[in-house]
Structure formats: structure tokens, C-alpha cells
Amino acid sequence: MTKPTVNIPFNEMQDVLYKLLLKYKFSESKAQLMARVFAENTLDGVNSHGINRVPLFIKYVKEGIIKIDTEAEKAETFGSIERWDGNHGPGIINATKCTTRAIELAKTHGMGLVALRNTNHWMRGGTYGWQAANAGCISILFTNTKPNMPPWGGKDSRIGNNPFIISIPRESGHIVLDMAISQFAFGKINEYKLKGDKLPYPGGWDADNNLSNDPEKILKKERGLPIGYWKGSALSMILDMLATLLSAGNSTYKVGLKAFETGVSQIFLCIAPEVFNDKNIQETLLNEIIDYTHDVEPMHAGDKIYYPGERTLQTRTKNLKNGIPVSTEIWNTVLSLM
Known part of the structure; x- marks a missing residue:
């Protein structure tokens, strides 16, 4: 209902x-x-x-898991790459600050990377993709999470759904990909639960190890389904490795040892496309790809094809x-x- x-x-x-x-x-x-x-x-x-x-x-x-009086601070500098410590402050504040810094580094060096450790949930990762695109930067952003998916073939959750964002600025509408590495983000699964609806596709496993589209059954054990099955499982691991290695922060394993999801690791990579000195053709190239995919005949009459964002x-x-x-x-x- x-x-x-x-x-x-x-x-x-x-x-x-x-x-x-x-x-x-x-x-x-x-x-x-x-x-x-x-x-x-x-x-x-x-x-x-x-x-x-x-x-x-x-x-x-x-x-007291989120510290209201702290925020991210720079810990180490390596030219256009920096490590920051979130000091367990609010995830939105920390992510906004680190995106701003990655944009500044990109405007100076062409490319800038900020690796953040000890932070909290950033809410919608796409927020920071839109922020970068509004500043004229391409961005690649990702975070690790607590364990909420089993590695492919396993029973217990040992990997995170590690949201992954790519944004590209465009005068006629920014392109922003914002996706979890699970078929459905757990917040989205909970949204279906609040509405009293089933998921449109299987989104995880129930207590009997069967794939299910019932949000209540999936949320009971928090075992999400990786996108692309084994490929999504591998991608989750790689993103966790990169976030942990570059930030010198907590891995999904370490985050999972805590009573609450906190102290996650995040990456903010920005590129300033103006360094290529071909701004006059960049919009044309993007529109070529968008127009080509928009133009495909839909499988179902009345459907439309969309670009990310x-x-x-x-x-x-x-x-x-x-x-x-x-x-x-x-x-x-x-x-x-x-």
C-alpha cells in the first residue's frame, strides 16, 4: 500500500x-x-x-558521532594532491570544503586531487559533482562506506556500495553521473519502504539468500546486490582501495568495526578543461554524443533516452x-x- x-x-x-x-x-x-x-x-x-x-x-x-564544531583540515600537501582530515565533522561541510579545494587546485595546476579521511556521510554525492560543474570543472568523486554488500559469491557483507560520481560542465545542462555500486542505494531502498512499494528490480538478498525486490527483507540484513554482479563487486573493492590508500584513512573493513558508519574515506578529483584551449569544440563534442544517444528508437513507445543529470x-x-x-x-x- x-x-x-x-x-x-x-x-x-x-x-x-x-x-x-x-x-x-x-x-x-x-x-x-x-x-x-x-x-x-x-x-x-x-x-x-x-x-x-x-x-x-x-x-x-x-x-556525538558527528562533531558540530569541527571540519576538514589540510594534513599533507604533494603539489596538486592534498590529504585532508575531516575530524569527524559534518559530511556535507567537509565534502563542500574539499570539493572547493580540489577546484582551486585544478584551476592552478590543471588537475587537483583532495583525499579526505575521518569524515561522515556526505549525503548525495552528486551535490559535489554539480558544485564542480558549476565552477567549470570536470570531477571524479567517490567514497567508501560501511560493509553493506557481499563480495560476489559470498554470504556476508564485506564490501560497500561506495557511491561514484562523474560530472562534466556543459552550457546547455551539466552532465552528472551519481550512482552507488549497489543496484539501489540503501537510502533509495528505504525510500521504497517508506512508500510501501516494492523495488522495480531485485536489489539485494533476503534472509534465505534469495534475491528480492522487497525493501523490508533486504534491509533486515543489509545485503545489497552489486551492479553488474561480479563486476560491481570488483569495482567496489577497487574504489575502497583507492580511497583508503590515497587518504591514509579507514577502509570499509575498519568502518565496519564501528558501531555506526563514521570515519569514511573520500576522493575529490577535479580537472579544469580550459587547460586544453579548445573550449570552442568541447560543447560540440558533448552534444554529438548526447544527440546520438537521444536519437535511438526506444524499446517501448513513448519512452525517452536521457543523459546523466x-x-x-x-x-x-x-x-x-x-x-x-x-x-x-x-x-x-x-x-x-x-
């Missing part, structure tokens, strides 16, 4: 979240930034890493006009925290 939703205007959601974060003693500037990001994530249709995540975020704050822009426009659809249960929970 589909559960009730309510439409909330973007400005109202942002204002409620700002006041809520002030209540929990965040500075005005941090409260403003986080309220905006939580609200924008929800505006873009990613409720799972927007408004739906707010109650858990506040729980982590109350339990295209539907996000459509959702953003629709929700600004009509209000953002939110689970009534979640919205009431957020208001009860005020």
Missing part, C-alpha cells in the same frame, strides 16, 4: 531545516549550507539523501513549481525534532 505524501515548498523546507540545525548548535553559516544541501537534494528528487536522512543525521549529532534538471523544475513530494511520516518526524 502506497503511503501518504505531502508537497512542501523548497523555501519552507530550507527554512525549517535551517532552524532545526540552529537548535542543535550549528553555527549560522554551517546551518545555512547544510539546510540548503538537504533541501536541494530533496528538490532534485533524491529524498533518500535529503529530507529522509535528516532524522538519522540529528541522531548522530545527539550521540537530465532528469534531475526536469525534476528540479517540476518540484520548484509544485512543491517537493515528501513522506508525511518523515516530514512529521522532522517537525517533531524542532
Whole structure:
């Protein structure tokens, strides 16, 4: 049974979240930034890493897992590569700061990489892809997580769904790929649970080791299905290795030893495309690829082919006009925290 939703205007959601974060003693500037990001994530249709995540975020704050008075600081410099320590501060603040720094390094050197350790969940990874694209940079970003998928052929979760983002700036609409290495991000699985819906495809294993599209059965043991089966399993491992090695931080194994998901490792790589001195043809090259894929005949009449990020822009426009659809249960929970 589909559960009730309510439409909330973007400005109202942002204002409620700002006041809520002030209540929990965040500075005005941090409260403003986080309220905006939580609200924008929800505006873009990613409720799972927007408004739906707010109650858990506040729980982590109350339990001292997220340190409200700390943020990422530079630990080591290697030219255009830097290591930063998140000091267990808010993931949104740390990721925004490290993306900004990677952009600065890219503008100076052509390419910049910031490897971040000891940070918290960054919510929607695509936020920082959009940030880089808005600054005119290509970005490649990823994070490790707690163990929530079994390596291919295994029973127990030993690898993370390690979200992976690539963004490319484009005058007529940025290209932003934002995907977990699981078939469905766990926040998305929980979103289906809140709606009372089944997943459209199998998303993980149930307690009897059967693939399932039932969100409640998958969430019971948190054993997600890797994208591409064994290929996704291998990709998860590689991303974890790179994030851990480059940041000198925690691996998925170490994160999994903690009672809560904290102290994760993240990578922020930015490239300034202007260094190639061919800006006049870059848009043409991108449009060539987009037009070629748009032009394919769909398998089902009425369907349309999208490039990564295209539907996000459509959702953003629709929700600004009509209000953002939110689970009534979640919205009431957020208001009860005020």
C-alpha cells in the first residue's frame, strides 16, 4: 500500500531545516549550507539523501558521532594532491570544503586531487559533482562506506556500495553521473519502504539468500546486490582501495568495526578543461554524443533516452513549481525534532 505524501515548498523546507540545525548548535553559516544541501537534494528528487536522512543525521549529532564544531583540515600537501582530515565533522561541510579545494587546485595546476579521511556521510554525492560543474570543472568523486554488500559469491557483507560520481560542465545542462555500486542505494531502498512499494528490480538478498525486490527483507540484513554482479563487486573493492590508500584513512573493513558508519574515506578529483584551449569544440563534442544517444528508437513507445543529470534538471523544475513530494511520516518526524 502506497503511503501518504505531502508537497512542501523548497523555501519552507530550507527554512525549517535551517532552524532545526540552529537548535542543535550549528553555527549560522554551517546551518545555512547544510539546510540548503538537504533541501536541494530533496528538490532534485533524491529524498533518500535529503529530507529522509535528516532524522538519522540529528541522531548522530545527539550521540556525538558527528562533531558540530569541527571540519576538514589540510594534513599533507604533494603539489596538486592534498590529504585532508575531516575530524569527524559534518559530511556535507567537509565534502563542500574539499570539493572547493580540489577546484582551486585544478584551476592552478590543471588537475587537483583532495583525499579526505575521518569524515561522515556526505549525503548525495552528486551535490559535489554539480558544485564542480558549476565552477567549470570536470570531477571524479567517490567514497567508501560501511560493509553493506557481499563480495560476489559470498554470504556476508564485506564490501560497500561506495557511491561514484562523474560530472562534466556543459552550457546547455551539466552532465552528472551519481550512482552507488549497489543496484539501489540503501537510502533509495528505504525510500521504497517508506512508500510501501516494492523495488522495480531485485536489489539485494533476503534472509534465505534469495534475491528480492522487497525493501523490508533486504534491509533486515543489509545485503545489497552489486551492479553488474561480479563486476560491481570488483569495482567496489577497487574504489575502497583507492580511497583508503590515497587518504591514509579507514577502509570499509575498519568502518565496519564501528558501531555506526563514521570515519569514511573520500576522493575529490577535479580537472579544469580550459587547460586544453579548445573550449570552442568541447560543447560540440558533448552534444554529438548526447544527440546520438537521444536519437535511438526506444524499446517501448513513448519512452525517452536521457543523459546523466537530465532528469534531475526536469525534476528540479517540476518540484520548484509544485512543491517537493515528501513522506508525511518523515516530514512529521522532522517537525517533531524542532
